Amino acid sequence: MDLRVFTEPQQGATYDTLLRVARTAEELNYSAFFRSDHYLHMGAVDGLPGPTDAWTTLAGLARETERIRLGTLMTAGTFRLPGVLAIQVAQVDQMSGGRVELGLGSGWYEEEHTAYGIPFPKEKFGRLEEQLEILTGLWNTPVGERFDFDGTYYQLKDSPALAKPRQSPLPILIGGHGAKRTPALAARFAHEFNIPFASIEDSERQFGRVRAAAEEAGRAPSELVYSNALVACVGRTDKEVARRAAVIGREVDELKANGLAGSPAEVVEKLGRYAAVGSQRVYLQMLDLDDLDHLELIAAEVMPHVA
Structure with a gap:
């Protein structure tokens, strides 16, 4: 089981805080640092000092991690x-020396669009499909050739299809709970399928759908990585677990029912049950970004037992 760190900076975090978490995660041998892409906080928090942009953040981290x-x-x-996203992601991948992965979804949080004047179209899934066609088309077009696309929502003509990512192919993550369209999209475009905040039973069911969609698309299901995203709240004692739970409200x-909470041994056991239904990777949602001891505890007392 591969463990990664997943943060939600819209809830309140500066770039310096994110850098500190990313560097700590790197030192502790987590395989990746991921962040959400939101511009508005959620729930009973003020989100101060305000949102940070995902790809601006990752560009900075690309130069400040190794x-x-x-x-x-x-x-x-x-x-x-x-087209703009293709350039941004390619540039950050170059800046990082080839360490970037793109998770792409349709967008869902209407309030943040309203708050910052971002259009929120009714039909988002069809747009997402065209975006994936364009991203992969631009990146896969040989240097010196041109790329055209005439879709319902986007049109590109005579594009030089530059810049290119350092990686070829650059890993794309697609995720969600949708029963038909999401697995089909993952089968076409994804290197990894992620299901967020799902039970073991729901994960098994959704992984099965993705495997079936891959086979139907003529692709080996084993070509994809199957992963979960789950909130983490781990402590050496019940008191420590309760304290960490209280901090994140x-x-x-x-948390024990819906995430990874409890003692290291409890979390190792639950990760084993996720692995048994096909999960190969877990993104640990860390909601208290000032608690670096939490990362250290998981690295010391969970990671060695699931690696």
Whole structure:
């Protein structure tokens, strides 16, 4: 089981805080640092000092880290035109020496669009499909050739299809709970399928759908990585678990039911049950970004037992 760090900076974090978390994660041998792509906080927090842009953040981290992989869960397809996103991601991949992964979703949080004047179209899934066609088309077009695309939502003509990412192919993550269209899209475009905040039973069901969609598309299901994103709240004692749960405004029993909470041994056991249904990678949602001891505890007492 591969463990990665997943942050939610819209809830309140500076770039310096994110850099500190990313560097700590790198030192502790987590395989990746990922962040959400949101411009507005959620729930009973003020979000101060305000949002940070996902790809601006990753560009900075690309130059200030050395080994850890970097990416988004998930970039909102509504935020950026696909041609612009292709250039941004390619540039950050070059800046990192080839350590970037793109998680791309359709976008869903209407309030943040309203707050910052971003259009929120009714039909988002069809746009996402065209965005994936454009991104992969631009990156796969040989240097010196041109790329054209005439879709319902986007049109590109005579594009030089530059810049190119350092990686070829650059890993793309697609995720979600949709029963038909999401697995089909993952089968066509994804290197990894991620299901966020899902039970073991729901994960098994969705992984099965993606495997079936891959086979139907003529692709070996084993070509994809299957992963989960789950909130983490780990402590050596019940008191420590309760303290960490209180800081993030959650109840211990709820976290144990819906996330990875409890002692290191409890978390190792639950990760084993996710692995048994096909999960190969878990993104640990770390909601208290000042608690670096939490990262250290998981690295010391969970990671060695699931690696």
